[in-house]
Amino acid sequence: MLLRLMLGGLCTVLSMAIQVVAVVAMLRYRIRIQKESWRADGTFAFATVVLSVILLLLFLGHMVQISIWATLFVQLNEFDHFQAAFYHSAVNFSSLGYGDIVMSEKWRLLGALEASNGVLMFGLSAGTMLSVMTKLFARHTIAGGKPEDRKG
Numbered sequence: 001m002l003l004r005l006m007l008g009g010l011c012t013v014l015s016m017a018i019q020v021v022a023v024v025a026m027l028r029y030r031i032r033i034q035k036e037s038w039r040a041d042g043t044f045a046f047a048t049v050v051l052s053v054i055l056l057l058l059f060l061g062h063m064v065q066i067s068i069w070a071t072l073f074v075q076l077n078e079f080d081h082f083q084a085a086f087y088h089s090a091v092n093f094s095s096l097g098y099g100d101i102v103m104s105e106k107w108r109l110l111g112a113l114e115a116s117n118g119v120l121m122f123g124l125s126a127g128t129m130l131s132v133m134t135k136l137f138a139r140h141t142i143a144g145g146k147p148e149d150r151k152g
Helices: 002-035 044-075 082-093 109-144
Strands: none
Touching (some): 002 044, 002 109, 044 082, 082 109
16 A cells, blocks of 8 residues: 555656646746736736636646556556546546546555545646636726726
């Protein structure tokens, strides 16, 4: 059991590192966008581009993490093909838990560890998106002024 916990812990730490890189890349992108002259404060197009890029970065981070877990499953001979391992990993990581593919009793603890890892990473992504959306909303409010200050 110790080996399974160590392997699961290693994958979790690697997964967390990948998510941190994705979040830092997103923060740098946001900071760079704020410094650009074309940022068009408060516009729908600006907010759409920023949110789309950030969602893409976070999603790609999750896909890499799922791939790492799937690679581990293949290396442990739980799956013959990467596609099946990736599917199983995505179901675990998202904590969907279909149960249509089950790992052997020897390694099934890894599925639970991956699910807890996925919940943490999706939570970090949700927090990141909330932070960005709060900043965009604040920019929109500042750009638009107070309702009583608007003419029309």
